[in-house]
Amino acid sequence: QEAEAERLRGQLSAILDYVKQLDRLDTRDVVPTSHAIETGTPFRDDVVEPFGDREALLANAPDRMNDCFRVPRIIED
Numbered sequence: 001q002e003a004e005a006e007r008l009r010g011q012l013s014a015i016l017d018y019v020k021q022l023d024r025l026d027t028r029d030v031v032p033t034s035h036a037i038e039t040g041t042p043f044r045d046d047v048v049e050p051f052g053d054r055e056a057l058l059a060n061a062p063d064r065m066n067d068c069f070r071v072p073r074i075i076e077d
Contacts, residue, residue, distance in 0.1 A: 051057065054067060063070040 058064050058067065058069070061069045
């Protein structure tokens, strides 16, 4: 256990040395952000594209009716 503790001390020391380097950076002109990169959902045109093999897709359906997936009823009459 002592060897592992020594190894962890070395790793922690290296991390703290790196943080000291970051502390020396001049960030006065850097705008604070909550994310490293800009987040958001990119928009794209809503375009209908043909699907190749409908039968292969429907072959994976647990239940189907004709060319449609059949799903359990969730709305009462």
